[in-house]
Amino acid sequence: MVARRRKPAAPGGTGAILSPPGYSAIPIKFSEKQRASHCLYVREHKIRAGAQSAWPERRTLFVLNVPPYCTEEHLSRLLWSCGPVQSVHLRAKPDLAEGPEEPRSKFFHPKPVPGFQVAYVVFQKPKAMLAALTLTGPLLVSTESEPVKTGVHKWIADYTDSVLDPEALRVEVDTFMEAYDRKIAEEEAKAKEEEGVPDEEGWVKVTRRGRRPVLPRTEAASLRVLEREKRKRARKELLNFYAWQHRETKMEHLAQLRKKFEEDKQRIELMRAQRKFRPY
Template structure:
């Protein structure tokens, strides 16, 4: 790609649209976006369209994506990497950071929090990008691009690997050095042990010490960890509690309770005796064979 693409002043392929969608060089441009053409390499006859827009979030402020310096890019092809996006938009001004995502939205995790040994599965489809420039001038320059020739993504100095070369690169990047991985694990465990020790030391200092209002914080130190119960386990626990409660009840504790229970028992015996007498009399009356 020869010459400076920003120096062309002929009929623009990129046209900023405000209001409804509009046609620019045969391409329907979404509302509020501008469009630029890109090609995979200089000999490609087919071109691809990227849609650009200044990143603005209503009623929110993001430190990593300042609204006066962040460019939102749609329709990035899968083979376009962060380095490729940085190289392209560095022609508009110095680029501070580039973030690629599967769809628009807040950032997931910072690069410092992601593991370099297990980066996770990369997206296989088209993506979006958030390009942060060093100054607002870079964002203005990107929003007013008037290009006659499309940008080239893969050059001899900066090739974009695809196909078999990309598979070989991805395979080699997945091979982890055991020594380096063990060193990273040891460092993580040291930081974890240090955080746990600080939490325990802070809990020991606060244990039993009342606050300004006189309340004492009760911690779970020294207690057995609780386990979640199932529904059947809850029923068994309730039945055990009922049996324990029944055993603890004091029966016939008072003398009047003892007299009442004894009187009721005698009445039940008399009633049973009268019922038995009636049954015997009925059986005798129903006998048909009378030997005497």
């Protein structure tokens, strides 16, 4: 029996890494104990001609195949050797809006997406993004100086983070409500200018659009409107629903027209007899 020949290994103990067209592969490992490498596929983030993007050009790195255990902080630390990292944004899929979302709340945000994700890494300088395209690796996610918690330690850390700080929560809610009240006040001020809503003293600013009737926003007024709509629907309910109802309605209308025609003829004859009819 002839033994199979083994393929010669590449320098460093790893074979050639295949990557999608236009992407560069960066091998990473969870820790030194891990033998197999996981690959991140990176390229410069580019947009179509004529399109607008909030991601800065020539400084944004688009990353595919980000594993679940690799967070935004881990990605920032892995790529910091290429240059200062301004921000890292993880997404479940490529962002079609071509821009970062509003900052998420520490307390009110959806659960993290399980599975692999994509990332947008924004560097402070363009040369740092170019250096990231030439990384060889493998890079370590969990090191002795900055270990990644796993198992029971990760469960304890997640449970500790799930216990909310009442004071921090109150501050964030108050900040949100202040911004919300400010937004509502601006909308009401704009509505007063455009719609002619009476101000506190009862004066109405007349605009080109004209003055519109303003209903008092009280519970009694709302009940009256609902009752009026209910009566209107009741009058229209099942009106001329069947074909025979249509026929009877038409026949009654014709009978009323004939009756009115005969009455008009009699009135004209009476006026002729009294010599008061002057058609010309």
